[in-house]
Amino acid sequence: MLEKINKAANFVKQKIDGTPQVGIILGSGLGNFGNRIENSVKIPYSDIPGFPVSTVEGHSGQLIFGDLGGKKVVAMQGRFHYYEGYEMDQVTLPVRVIKQLGAGTLFVSNAAGGLNPDFNAGDMMIIDDHINFFPQNALRGKNIDELGPRFPDMSEPYNQEMIKKAEVIANKEQIKLQKGVYVGSSGPTLETSAEYKMFRIMGADATGMSTVPEVIVAVHMGMKVFGMSVITNVSEPADPEKGTTHDEVQDVAGTVEPQMTKIFTGLIEQI
Numbered sequence: 001m002l003e004k005i006n007k008a009a010n011f012v013k014q015k016i017d018g019t020p021q022v023g024i025i026l027g028s029g030l031g032n033f034g035n036r037i038e039n040s041v042k043i044p045y046s047d048i049p050g051f052p053v054s055t056v057e058g059h060s061g062q063l064i065f066g067d068l069g070g071k072k073v074v075a076m077q078g079r080f081h082y083y084e085g086y087e088m089d090q091v092t093l094p095v096r097v098i099k100q101l102g103a104g105t106l107f108v109s110n111a112a113g114g115l116n117p118d119f120n121a122g123d124m125m126i127i128d129d130h131i132n133f134f135p136q137n138a139l140r141g142k143n144i145d146e147l148g149p150r151f152p153d154m155s156e157p158y159n160q161e162m163i164k165k166a167e168v169i170a171n172k173e174q175i176k177l178q179k180g181v182y183v184g185s186s187g188p189t190l191e192t193s194a195e196y197k198m199f200r201i202m203g204a205d206a207t208g209m210s211t212v213p214e215v216i217v218a219v220h221m222g223m224k225v226f227g228m229s230v231i232t233n234v235s236e237p238a239d240p241e242k243g244t245t246h247d248e249v250q251d252v253a254g255t256v257e258p259q260m261t262k263i264f265t266g267l268i269e270q271i
């Protein structure tokens with residue numbers, strides 16, 4: 001695994017100038033954020049040794065390296081999901097490569113279904129904590145001691161200082177922000193009505209199919225993590241007949257992307 005990480009990271013290092021301080025993972029419909037990175041170098045996943053390829057619509061499949069908020073950043077325009085058939089070490093390989101490139105901070109974003117009855121489609125939620133409902137833990141298997149401990153502490157996966165700073169930025173920019181718990185499960189099915197209810201009873205505010213494995217490996221490696229969900233649909237829609245489609249998920253996420261950019265950029269400026 002270490003060899004795989006180093007091989008991919010060394011390939012990327014040859015293509016870029018400088019060390020990224022922040023890695024950013026762009027969720028469904030949020031890819032346009034990548035176009036805001038200046039002086040960018042774009043590296044298709046298919047060129048990077050050992051990298052999987054994106055198979056989901058709305059996840060273009062490239063790393064974008066460049067400048068944002070006065071810092072060097074590297075963004076994943078497209079992530080890998082467990083439901084695509086990838087193993088956990090493939091889903092999380094890019095996070096390990098991003099750390100190997102030098103980034104100590106990871107920003108994650110996703111499209112999610114709202115469970116909290118106070119949430120509406122189009123809201124943004126700071127991820128305060130998560131519930132790992134994937135059938136497999138991302139760190140299952142022999143521990144890679146060079147990366148982190150066998151039993152990583154998960155009492156505070158999301159950096160509270162960055163959360164407070166994000167709230168200040170949102171207040172100044174008059175951006176409405178929710179805050180809550182994200183539950184990640186494998187997908188690709190969206191939840192039944194009973195499953196939405198179960199996740200709410202478990203204590204989650206939003207549900208999705210990504211993020212948790214990436215955050216687990218990032219925390220394992222000692223990275224600081226900040227996460228945001230765009231609530232693209234809600235568990236109790238006004239018109240229950242309508243259902244939820246991936247097109248709708250991407251559209252709603254796309255309309256919120258400018259606000260998410262302001263929060264991410266504001267935070268990066270303060271790093």
Ligand SMILES: O=P(O)(O)O[C@@H]1C[C@H](O)[C@@H](CO)O1
Pocket residue numbers: 026027028029056079081109110111112187208209210211245246249250
């Ligand atoms: O990559 P994210 O978590 O934003 O993608 C979500 C989960 C599914 O891939 C998709 C459902 O429409 O959006």
Ligand SMILES: Nc1nc2[nH]cnc2c(=O)[nH]1
Pocket residue numbers: 111112113114187189190191207208209232233244249
């Ligand atoms: N699991 C899950 N993922 C989503 N991604 C966007 N909306 C949803 C949802 O309602 N459930």
